[in-house]
Amino acid sequence: MALVGPLRSVTFALLVSLLGAASPAAPEPPRPTEYEVKAAFLYNFAKFVKWPEDRSLGPTFVIAVMGEDPFGEVLDRTFAGKTIQGRKTEVRRVRTPTPPGDLQILFIGSSEKPRLAQILKTLEGGSALTVADMEGFTERGGMIAFRLRSDVVNFDINLDQVERARLKMSSQLIRLARNVIGKGGL
Amino acid sequence: MPTRRRPSEIGLGLGLALALAAFLGAEDQRDLTAISLEELAQTKVTTVSKTEEPRFRTPAAVYVVTAEDIRRSGATSIPEALRLAPGVHVARINANQWAVGIRGFTSRLARSQLALMDGRSLYTPLFAGTYWETQDTLLEDVERIEIERGPGGTLWGANAVNGIVNIVTKDAKDTQGWFLSAGGGNEERAFLRARYGGTIAGKGSYRVYGKYFRRDAAFHATTDAYDAWHMAQGGFRTDWKLPGDDRLTVQGDAYSGRAGERTTLSFYERPFLRTAERQAPLSGGNVTARWAHVMNGSALTVNAYYDRTNRAEPSFQEARDTFELDLQHQFGLGQSQRVVWGLGYRLSDGRGQGIETVAFIPPDRTDHIFSAFVHDDVDLVNDRLRLSVGTKLERNRYTGFELQPSARLIWAPGPRHAVWTAASRAVRTPSRLERDLLLTAALSPTAPLFARVIGNEGFTSEKTWAYEAGYRIQPADRLSLEAAAFHNRYRDLTSLEQDRSFVESGRQILPFRFANMLRGRSSGVEVTSLAHLSTRWWISAEYSYLSLHLETRPGSTDTSSVASVGSSPRHMARAQSSWNLPGHVDLDVGFRWVDRLHSQKVPAYSELDARAGWQVVSRLELAVVGQNLLHKHHPEFGGSPEPTEIERSVYGEARWRW
Numbered sequence: 001m002a003l004v005g006p007l008r009s010v011t012f013a014l015l016v017s018l019l020g021a022a023s024p025a026a027p028e029p030p031r032p033t034e035y036e037v038k039a040a041f042l043y044n045f046a047k048f049v050k051w052p053e054d055r056s057l058g059p060t061f062v063i064a065v066m067g068e069d070p071f072g073e074v075l076d077r078t079f080a081g082k083t084i085q086g087r088k089t090e091v092r093r094v095r096t097p098t099p100p101g102d103l104q105i106l107f108i109g110s111s112e113k114p115r116l117a118q119i120l121k122t123l124e125g126g127s128a129l130t131v132a133d134m135e136g137f138t139e140r141g142g143m144i145a146f147r148l149r150s151d152v153v154n155f156d157i158n159l160d161q162v163e164r165a166r167l168k169m170s171s172q173l174i175r176l177a178r179n180v181i182g183k184g185g186l
Numbered sequence: 187m188p189t190r191r192r193p194s195e196i197g198l199g200l201g202l203a204l205a206l207a208a209f210l211g212a213e214d215q216r217d218l219t220a221i222s223l224e225e226l227a228q229t230k231v232t233t234v235s236k237t238e239e240p241r242f243r244t245p246a247a248v249y250v251v252t253a254e255d256i257r258r259s260g261a262t263s264i265p266e267a268l269r270l271a272p273g274v275h276v277a278r279i280n281a282n283q284w285a286v287g288i289r290g291f292t293s294r295l296a297r298s299q300l301a302l303m304d305g306r307s308l309y310t311p312l313f314a315g316t317y318w319e320t321q322d323t324l325l326e327d328v329e330r331i332e333i334e335r336g337p338g339g340t341l342w343g344a345n346a347v348n349g350i351v352n353i354v355t356k357d358a359k360d361t362q363g364w365f366l367s368a369g370g371g372n373e374e375r376a377f378l379r380a381r382y383g384g385t386i387a388g389k390g391s392y393r394v395y396g397k398y399f400r401r402d403a404a405f406h407a408t409t410d411a412y413d414a415w416h417m418a419q420g421g422f423r424t425d426w427k428l429p430g431d432d433r434l435t436v437q438g439d440a441y442s443g444r445a446g447e448r449t450t451l452s453f454y455e456r457p458f459l460r461t462a463e464r465q466a467p468l469s470g471g472n473v474t475a476r477w478a479h480v481m482n483g484s485a486l487t488v489n490a491y492y493d494r495t496n497r498a499e500p501s502f503q504e505a506r507d508t509f510e511l512d513l514q515h516q517f518g519l520g521q522s523q524r525v526v527w528g529l530g531y532r533l534s535d536g537r538g539q540g541i542e543t544v545a546f547i548p549p550d551r552t553d554h555i556f557s558a559f560v561h562d563d564v565d566l567v568n569d570r571l572r573l574s575v576g577t578k579l580e581r582n583r584y585t586g587f588e589l590q591p592s593a594r595l596i597w598a599p600g601p602r603h604a605v606w607t608a609a610s611r612a613v614r615t616p617s618r619l620e621r622d623l624l625l626t627a628a629l630s631p632t633a634p635l636f637a638r639v640i641g642n643e644g645f646t647s648e649k650t651w652a653y654e655a656g657y658r659i660q661p662a663d664r665l666s667l668e669a670a671a672f673h674n675r676y677r678d679l680t681s682l683e684q685d686r687s688f689v690e691s692g693r694q695i696l697p698f699r700f701a702n703m704l705r706g707r708s709s710g711v712e713v714t715s716l717a718h719l720s721t722r723w724w725i726s727a728e729y730s731y732l733s734l735h736l737e738t739r740p741g742s743t744d745t746s747s748v749a750s751v752g753s754s755p756r757h758m759a760r761a762q763s764s765w766n767l768p769g770h771v772d773l774d775v776g777f778r779w780v781d782r783l784h785s786q787k788v789p790a791y792s793e794l795d796a797r798a799g800w801q802v803v804s805r806l807e808l809a810v811v812g813q814n815l816l817h818k819h820h821p822e823f824g825g826s827p828e829p830t831e832i833e834r835s836v837y838g839e840a841r842w843r844w
Contacts, residue, residue: 032218034231040218041226048223068388078219111385113362117804117844135253135360136843141804151230176227179254180722181766 035071037153038146039078042105042131045144046084050168051104051127053085058102061087064094066119067109070133096122108132108142116140127165138181143167147178154178228601245574245594245606247273247335247656247670247712253356256325258764258774260797260811262374262399265318267325268351269778270762271333272728273670273712275754277783277823280830281373281404281413282445284318285823288335288349289672290708290734290754292783292823297680298347298614298648300338304355304437305489305512306474309345311534311553312504312546314617316351319445320468320495322419324381324395326365329356335712336672337592337612337652344555344580344588347612347650348674355437358383358391358425364844371837373813375400390426390434405819405831409448412463413830417443431480440471449500452543452636454693458628462500470495484517504538522565526576530557536618543626546618547641553618556581571597584616585647602660607653614648620680620700621645634693639682642700649677664718673709678702679736681744704747706736722766730758752785753823770801786824792816807841 042063051057061084065071079089084104092103106128112119113134120141123130130143137145138158143165145156160182162169174180218226249271261267265284269276275287285294295315301308303323308316331353338346362383370376376399383393398418403411421439428434444465451460474491493508514528535552561576577591592610623641656670681703687696710732718724733756736748762776775796782790794816799809812835814820819831 037231043219
């Protein structure tokens with residue numbers, strides 16, 4: 001216990017010198033919620049992915065949420081007044097995947113996990129970017145899976161699936177991914 | 187203590203000023219779509235588990251083994267998965283027993299390491315340590331295993347002197363649908379694992395699992411292959427969303443199996459030494475409930491569990507019930523401080539019975555442990571310099587109050603550099619072993635000559651002062667390096683004092699007594715590196731060095747304990763290369779080198795593990811795993827009574843998900 005004394009005074013001196021010397025630091029802005037950040041990521045995915053200019057793009061750019069919706073109004077707010085590839089954006093909630101051309105980004109809620117294979121199969125041949133929160137999503141044929149690690153949102157990409165849907169993903173986006181399945185370096 | 191008040195006053199004043207500024211500025215929310223992608227990828231979000239700070243900014247030597255790491259390693263048990271962490275010495279004693287050491291003191295029951303799974307202590311207070319063979323779950327449902335090297339007594343309590351293993355399983359919402367895995371091989375004879383997860387009408391989610399394995403015996407040069415074993419385990423977890431932001435988790439497990447053991451037993455009548463082989467029945471179960479209440483800026487967690495273990499080994503059997511209740515509250519103090527405090531109570535009741543030469547006096551004993559802790563995390567300079575100070579106060583029946591303070595400081599000048607340092611005091615409290623044991627061992631099969639180990643009511647806690655420092659750097663996006671160094675000073679370590687021999691009913695008895703006459707110091711370094719060479723190829727390398735020195739205090743008659751230094755390797759190295767090959771094939775190769783253990787008479791060894799996994803379709807993955815590929819068999823730890831060697835293992839596995 002002899003060390004507690006000196007340790008305490010060192011700690012104290014450090015505290016005083018640091019708190020005294022440092023100019024009052026700017027307060028950390030209040031942290032956004034997980035889904036505010038994920039919604040902003042969806043917007044960035046829309047910006048950093050190119051959809052083929054054919055029937056896969058309708059008159060509006062549609063971001064759809066299927067199943068249980070974790071975003072709420074956050075998603076609508078995020079895309080309000082935004083344009084993607086020259087089109088106005090529209091946020092929809094859907095129960096079943098719709099024919100190609102009707103939607104460009106599909107967020108699949110975790111409630112749909114039991115039906116995932118079926119949903120992904122329906123989307124085959126189309127150019128919808130599939131995104132989800134669920135574990136193992138990219139391994140199971142999804143394109144982008146969000147992950148939350150240490151309070152920071154990041155994501156995995158299944159590049160094979162992205163390319164199969166004829167989507168062009170910017171390398172800037174790929175570089176930020178935690179894990180990339182499929183075509184890459186080597 | 188007037189000097190103590192000033193910094194907290196300054197901190198409080200600054201905190202209040204910052205809180206006010208934050209309140210006034212709260213109206214203008216940032217538009218997250220306007221910031222760069224890179225910035226977005228570093229934005230911290232509010233989550234329920236507020237204590238989960240980025241590992242990069244943690245002022246401790248923490249390593250996290252992720253679910254993906256475990257899957258790609260091909261590990262089939264928790265102790266095997268611990269090999270993935272730097273500075274952790276895992277030695278398989280035989281097919282069903284492991285010795286684990288963090289920063290030294292490797293032993294089957296490592297007394298100074300704490301292990302937890304979802305808030306439940308895996309440490310047995312009878313023999314002091316963790317029986318790894320009965321700590322299991324569905325490894326696919328493990329979210330991460332955090333391994334903290336060094337003392338963590340402030341937050342975790344007594345016995346977290348040299349390290350903590352904290353196993354966290356996934357939320358039930360992340361384990362939805364079916365998972366089925368089946369396979370087998372020459373050592374992993376057969377295994378089957380199944381899990382189903384579903385939701386409960388939008389209110390929550392659940393999973394249930396079951397698993398079974400049968401494992402072959404290890405290699406025995408001179409004895410029967412006695413150590414084959416099998417185990418069945420099942421369990422569940424439910425996670426509920428309650429009104430507000432509250433969460434409720436209820437989970438439980440039950441297991442039962444038999445592990446082959448061979449023990450030399452001592453008796454007072456001829457033959458004094460007899461060897462027993464037995465399929466020891468091991469079983470147990472537990473239920474945990476955890477309620478998290480999140481308020482604006484603060485969180486309250488209440489965790490309660492009940493755990494039952496039954497062990498019936500050839501020489502001793504015990505049934506133990508443990509009940510624990512923990513309360514933890516964390517809140518922000520201003521903008522720059524986060525305070526966590528908690529209270530805990532644990533009841534542990536053991537009823538044991540041994541053969542005539544193995545006894546605990548009294549045979550049954552109920553221990554009550556009360557604890558309280560407070561921990562303050564102070565952001566001194568704009569998230570660049572942070573100080574963590576705290577202490578735990580614990581009361582146990584053997585040594586009364588134990589104080590375990592610690593101070594940790596981290597300086598992160600940028601997002602890619604961090605330097606940290608820490609000083610902590612930690613204790614290892616006595617177990618029933620040192621207080622209540624009465625163990626007699628025959629020294630000869632034919633002559634009535636016995637050694638007797640006697641518990642000592644005066645045995646006190648082992649004390650440690652630990653000084654640590656670490657450095658983390660990410661020189662490029664794809665490269666990260668980490669180094670940690672430590673110096674520990676140990677006092678009052680366990681010794682076995684030899685007393686004057688005497689004669690009892692015609693038997694010559696050499697008595698030994700537990701005492702605290704050993705002291706020592708250890709120093710070491712652990713270096714970890716990870717490089718992503720491309721999007722489909724990454725490599726990691728780790729090295730650890732340990733120098734441990736023990737000595738008896740003047741007056742001690744202990745001549746053997748100092749040798750326990752030689753149960754941990756001086757050098758350890760590990761390297762792993764992982765590839766995502768075309769055609770949905772994962773390939774992982776891990777190499778390890780472990781220095782010799784001279785007190786265990788185990789030479790240095792190299793071994794290689796490899797796994798190839800092929801994602802045939804999205805629902806099905808096939809894998810082939812090879813473990814210990816370099817040798818037909820090799821020893822990792824001195825077996826008792828005869829040395830046992832771990833054999834090369836190859837198994838195949840099919841995994842379905844839907």
